[in-house]
Amino acid sequence: MNMLKPALLASALALPLAGTAALADTPDDVLVIAQNIDDIVAIDPAQAYEFTSGELVTNLYDRLVQYDAEDPTVLAPGIATEWEVDAEAKTIAFTLRDDAVFNSGNPVTAEDVLFSLSRVIKLNLTPAFILAQLGWTPENVDDMITADGNVVTVKYEGDFSPAFVLNVLAARPASIVDKALVMENEQDGDMGNAWLNANSAGSGPFALTGYTPGQMVRMAANEDYFKGAPAMTQVIIRHVPESATQQLLLEQGDIDMARNLTPDQVASLSADDVKVETFPQAAVHFLSFNQKTESLTDPAVWEAARYLVDYTGMTDTIIKGQMEVHQAFWPKGFPGSYDETPFTYDPEKAMQILEDAGVETPIEVTLDVINAAPFTDMAQSLQASFAEAGIDFEILPGTGAQVITKYRERTHEAMLLYWGPDFMDPHSNAKAFAYNPDNSDENYQATTTWRNAWAVPDEMNEETMAALSESDPEARLDMYRDLQAKVQESSPIVIMFQASYEVAMGADVSGYVNGATSDFVYYRLVEKE
Structure with a gap:
């Protein structure tokens, strides 16, 4: 193997750039x-x-x-x-x-x-x-x-x-x-x-x-x-x-x-010999409501919220290239994913859902968010779109550590955050989004369900554990798809996007x-x- 040429290249790359002169x-x-x-x-x-x-x-x-x-x-x-x-x-x-x-x-x-x-x-x-x-x-x-x-x-x-x-x-x-x-x-x-x-x-x-x-x-x-x-x-x-x-x-x-x-830099690439490829990532981004906040416990609020996210507006602008619409807890592209996206931005429908359920508005809610792009931009978009139906967010920006600490302590009201699996088995996320058999304050769990104080229905808890032990691979994946559909339909966790990753290359x-x-x-x- 000829090691000389790469070694020289590495040395050249370590040198500072001089104007716009190109290296070999x-x-x-x-x-x-x-x-x-x-x-x-x-x-x-x-x-x-x-x-x-x-x-x-x-x-x-x-x-x-x-x-x-x-x-x-x-x-x-x-x-x-x-x-x-x-x-x-x-x-x-x-x-x-x-x-x-x-x-x-x-x-x-x-x-x-x-x-x-x-x-x-x-x-x-x-x-x-x-x-x-x-x-x-x-x-x-x-x-x-x-x-x-x-x-x-x-x-x-x-x-x-x-x-x-x-x-x-x-x-x-x-x-x-x-x-x-x-x-x-x-x-x-x-x-x-x-x-x-x-x-x-x-x-x-x-x-x-x-x-x-x-x-x-x-x-x-x-x-x-x-x-x-x-x-x-x-x-x-x-x-x-x-x-x-x-x-x-x-x-x-x-x-x-x-x-x-950055997305702006990707958009500005003009060289004919450069291309950009986009890769879906496992992290899912969600908006969640703490069930310790009484005004957020009515399932009608959860349902209405799903029609108050401007999914397309955000993916076409502030998070373009960084995220794509995905509304289930397991990422697209892996066995067991549920890729249906039934919810669109429809404030009139959201208002009707709240009215039919007798939910009184306006609802004042604090929204915790990491103080960095694109999260603060996303929070502002949510603030504007939710206001259409009388749900008023007060945005509380903080460092990642501050936001996560608050989430773990269950002291937030609404939270804009993301979640990624520790390993690529759907149980990794099912346990986080569809399982919480003990909702007591003393039973700390590193899950979105416990952190949002959502007492998951017994039927869903049982199905999550049944899927974990199901020996038939296809039947098991179907169970995880069913769990995702149930969480998507009715839970205080509104899954909105799946992260994407852009790589520019020759x-x-x-x-x-x-x-x-x-x-x-x-x-x-x-x-x-």
């Missing part, structure tokens, strides 16, 4: 990205919990099963080629492929799988809770994950659908690391944690060859990757926090991709895949024409 075009086999990467705290899969960290882990490691670049909506074989489910015994037996090789040259073995999964539980760092849902503890994990030859058997505790377990095992902390290499670099019993936060030990399509926090990430292609070597021999991610600088570098041809342009770049979360960003199929 990027090499044909190197993808150069400008991105804000200052959120990275850790890149060890057992610890990584930031957006950019998720992108790196996905490109450096494999999992037993995984969502992959060919179709990020389909759970596909990874290190395992097949699996056999025994729902009654609560076990899944995975047969490992024999052609997976770590970037070190070591073959991927069952021992590596056992080590990797148990390591997450024993280190017990931030994302460990995802695997711990399966009933795994430091004391029992070595008995819950066993191997016989090239077959790894995973046992779980709890009334879970096997589909839920598979999605847990497709999550970031379930990435498989090279045991021999990691333990060679263990320090003071940390199971290689410090070393893995500056290096990689995976079997993924790329290997980490350089990482300087807040400056640069460099990955080299794994030429022995079991799905074929990536076309790009290297991917270089340069930390460029200023979106204006990203735009300039892209238009000059000094980078191939700008990841953090016209010669193709094959870039950006799924609904940062864990589904793939460079393996990228080519330059």
